Amino acid sequence: MIPFLDLKAQYQSIKSEIDAAVLGVLGSGQYILGEEVARLEQEFADYCNVKHAIAVNTGTSALHLSLLAAGVGPGDEVITVPFTFVATVSAICYAGARPVFVDVEPVTLTMDPAQLEAKITPRTKAIIPVHLYGQMADMDAIKAIADHHRIPVIEDACQAHGAQYKGARAGSIGASGCFSFYPGKNLGACGEGGIVVTNSDDQAKTMRMLRDWGQEQRYHHLLKGFNYRMDAIQGAILRIKLRHLEAWTEARRAHGRRYSLLLGGSPNLRTPVEVADRRHVYHVYAIRSRDRDELQRVLSAEGIQSGLHYPIPVHLQKAHADLGYQAGDFPISEAAAREVLSLPIYPEMPTWHVDQVAAALEYAYVS
Template identity: 45%
Template sequence: MSKVPPFDVTQQFQQIGNDLNREVMAVLASGQYIGGPHVMQFEVEFAEYIGSGHGIACNSGTDALYLALRALGVGNGDEVITSPFTFFASAEVISMVGAKPVFVDIEADSFNLDLDRLEAAITDRTRAIMPVHIFGRPVDMTRLMAIAVANNLHVIEDCAQATGATWQGKRVGSFGDVGCFSYYPTKNLGGCGDGGMVTTNNAAIAEQVKILRDHGSAKRYYHSHIGMNSRLDAIQAAILRVKLPHLNRWNQLRLEIADRYEQFLKHVPHLITPPKCPGSVWNQYTIRLVDCDRDAVQAKLREQDVIATTYYPLPLHLQEVYAYLGYEQGSFPVCEAACQQVLSLPMFPELSEAQQMMVVDALKTALS
């Protein structure tokens, strides 16, 4: 393993491994591997943590987004506005339900949707807005919700990278019609495999998601909808229940790491650090490299045993699969510039100060 990996889950296991082993073995001994008390209890505990009335566990963050769109009735002929600067799943699920993804450029500093451009993208076919709290940084949900309400639009919050993030003291995933979370191992609250959650304050939406995640069935062998198999395994729920009480501490450690990066990198030439943001949980610490070759810098870091990652090298509107939408190079210049400049430095709660200084020194050397 490299001296400074982008993420390291092994140190977390060393800290809480005994608790994880105990709970996993208890699930195995119980014989209750699908559903059961761990899944139900985790749904309640996570919804309480977020501040939502309901939590519905599912198989992945991607499934959470898909199920949310289905539960809201988004489908053929509809449009959903989202960001072109995010993981492919955010747009993919819109296409999967038969709707059209409509992209809006991002802000240069936050990498989130540029809300100044949002209303211009709304048409008579727009049914929903899907803000992405990218890299753990919350979107201005006060302003976004005002726009959505004024235009009678649903809001699906993509919180995959932002578990625990807050906007004005309220956790993301509790603002919109639904919040969608991922428990992929590298997320702020990560499992030991895939997993996801839909949060909502609407009981009818919650019931619809429950039906859709279980083959469109509210009663076994009786099916009212075409659904899917998207249940969270009991073992994953048990693991996540052990981890949830540690999340605020882990997020605080991420904040401290981000503050140190800012302290040591803010005056380095050719480098722009991300601005501080109250409520961010720093799933990634993503810098911009200007007037230099980002890929060459990344390669030089690798030669020094520091692994930095590019999120994302190609924006969604320029992906081959979305050529039919008619977007061209230059459609979203802020996003496109970011894709050429961004570099995410190693970021995980257990990253030591010594490791962090290795990153800083290697980066200064690579830029010299």
């Protein structure tokens, strides 16, 4: 069997480092926040070339706190895309705001800047582009519109650790950037985790209080906050993994290039496009085909796992029917939802597995 993802392989490759880090935390008796989390924050901020990083318990919490720190609240609107994981939209709802959708553009499946300005109203208080599958949205165009209207941009970089736009790291361009450390991410914890990065001293201070019950100091609650703190064990593990992230990213990129080389001539199949001024980090390698379901069946029959990211856009999810959208409102997102198929990709994946996946897909079109 060729797995879609093999977390055990990554652990085995750095087992001695991880084990020592975990035992160090257990021996310290400091299990929530603390020194390991503080060091992770500084190291991740340095990695993203920003002033501050605020570690939290999930990527969803990172988005939620970024919205609150930007002043978003009940009655406000936040513009994002419907072709994303539901957490992007859930965070907007947590803040009491209303999600407003803009369709994605057909090449990168990220926010279409050409449709953005028409969705801005006096109630728009933030814009959240999603850096999908490991490639950043068109930040210059999005920021130009946002800056003209004095609206903060919050980057959903939960799938884009180490991605770049014209040399700038994901998370460093907007008012803040939000990352998930869910185990399957390019930089994944051994459990849940997330982080926000920002250059704003005020927003960083606010988010640090909000993640820890609104405390400025112990038992002095200035804000109505949350229990969004990161565990020290996750902080220690992520510090180890961060040291390997660039090597893992280059391995992912090599697999992505090989897939594109092998599949580029396949009929009725579209491979991902890496835009010239961006660094794609291939959190997901998603092909597109009108025969998606049949291709997935063929892969499964060959013992090859695959994924669907995402088969139902958020505006058509029952949980968000109250927003009033209908089928046909966002045709590019809806077409992508019918066509995308995510192939196995992870740093430790043997090259011959890439070749075998590609061969199975080619066989599907000639058999």
